[in-house]
Ligand SMILES: Nc1ncnc2c1ncn2[C@@H]1O[C@H](COP(=O)(O)OP(=O)(O)OC[C@H]2O[C@@H]([n+]3cccc(C(=O)O)c3)[C@H](O)[C@@H]2O)[C@@H](O)[C@H]1O
């Protein structure tokens with residue numbers, strides 16, 4: 001092994017401007033705390049993944065004859081890791097960051113995202129989506145009840161972010177670089193055609209826990225790694241509450257059930273000290289119910305592409 005590689009963050013100190021993260025979340029526990037028998041699960045080597053994803057981004061951009069990528073940056077883990085890898089792959093001048101807050105809850109995270117984009121040395125803009133969303137709500141028929149239902153309004157905001165990202169991509173001959181990880185992908189825990197819409201997904205094969213390990217490899221500031229995962233639709237919302245378990249448990253369940261093909265009962269036995277059988281069944285039901293988000297829209301068979 002040679003010397004450790006320098007990272008895009010190495011010489012930078014990024015101040016934590018957001019609210020103090022909750023300490024000691026379940027997600028931060030040492031993976032050794034997992035139930036007996038799960039420790040042999042394959043987890044990718046972060047240094048190897050860093051190289052692999054760097055090459056993947058380079059190839060995807062070259063294959064599309066594009067000039068670079070656009071990354072929507074929330075100030076959270078996935079988009080920070082994605083942007084840092086894009087900088088390693090393409091150079092800072094070919095990565096553009098979009099920071100798109102829509103409410104007061106998002107404001108401190110937007111300031112984090114700006115500081116992270118500065119630390120990466122990338123061009124970036126902040127566009128406040130509240131006026132756009134308010135207009136969208138004003139013209140939408142009342143029957144859609146847009147403002148009172150958090151998932152519906154959160155999905156609409158995610159799709160406005162998608163529209164701005166593609167505007168930037170169209171204007172600058174870049175690709176939209178998505179941030180979805182394998183945990184979100186397998187659970188359909190993304191907004192269809194919102195944050196789930198992208199031209200490439202450099203983290204799409206990595207579970208959330210793998211992304212966290214990669215963040216450490218990349219010297220992503222600790223306050224980003226420690227932020228509790230949230231879709232940001234509601235103040236205080238946490239992915240772990242929505243999904244019924246923290247990502248270290250979710251990822252183990254998915255590795256066992258999806259990657260290894262074990263049945264629900266066996267998976268439940270393997271994670272028994274971390275999650276009950278009902279939680280395992282709900283996660284696997286969510287996986288099945290969201291298959292439509294992982295496939296192109298169905299069409300009548302006949303002529304192919
Ligand atoms: N069987 C089927 N075949 C084909 N299409 C089907 C379908 N069932 C629903 N659909 C379509 O899918 C739509 C529902 O999907 P969608 O609009 O995505 O909406 P939905 O899945 O209900 O909500 C998105 C979920 O993702 C979470 N999220 C969103 C964004 C970011 C993050 C994060 O943490 O990063 C999490 C959010 O909290 C929420 O739980 C339906 O309205 C319908 O149009």
Ligand SMILES: Nc1ncnc2c1ncn2[C@@H]1O[C@H](COP(=O)(O)OP(=O)(O)OP(=O)(O)O)[C@@H](O)[C@H]1O
Pocket residue numbers: 071072073074075076077078079080098099100101102106110161179184195229230231232
């Ligand atoms: N305020 C924002 N500005 C720009 N992009 C955003 C913003 N909020 C969310 N996004 C985009 O949508 C993706 C999904 O965001 P979400 O808040 O649901 O958290 P996440 O999946 O945990 O991602 P992250 O770890 O990057 O926050 C983000 O990775 C980012 O690309």
